[in-house]
Amino acid sequence: MLSTSHSLIYAREDAGHFFDLLKEKVLTLNYRNQxxxxxxxxxxxxxxxxxxxxxxxxxxxxxxxxINQQFGNITIELILRNDSPHLLTFRATSYSxxxxxxxxxxxxxxxxxLT
Numbered sequence: 001m002l003s004t005s006h007s008l009i010y011a012r013e014d015a016g017h018f019f020d021l022l023k024e025k026v027l028t029l030n031y032r033n034q035x036x037x038x039x040x041x042x043x044x045x046x047x048x049x050x051x052x053x054x055x056x057x058x059x060x061x062x063x064x065x066x067i068n069q070q071f072g073n074i075t076i077e078l079i080l081r082n083d084s085p086h087l088l089t090f091r092a093t094s095y096s097x098x099x100x101x102x103x104x105x106x107x108x109x110x111x112x113x114l115t
Contacts, residue, residue, distance in 0.1 A: 023036075055076075072103045
């Protein structure tokens with residue numbers, strides 16, 4: 001029988017350290033921190049808090065060359081419910097525009113961040 005509940009529970013401090021470690025690793029890839037924020041609100045059964053880092057690649061503008069977007073814009077979010085880790089997301093969003101070169105593969109980003 002398969003269970004749909006998660007049996008692993010991470011400490012708030014551990015999740016926060018990993019959340020910040022991901023940001024620090026992305027910064028080593030020639031990215032800059034565009035925004036870091038925290039939002040909280042009350043739901044029916046819990047207080048939800050979303051901590052977010054939004055990072056963008058540093059740009060070198062050169063005439064007649066496509067912009068290197070590296071992996072695209074990166075968002076790291078840690079969602080807490082009643083101050084306990086609920087979900088951690090790490091995503092890259094690239095531009096599909098003639099001004100930009102194709103973004104590198106997400107798998108390559110994960111290799112760069114986790115090695």
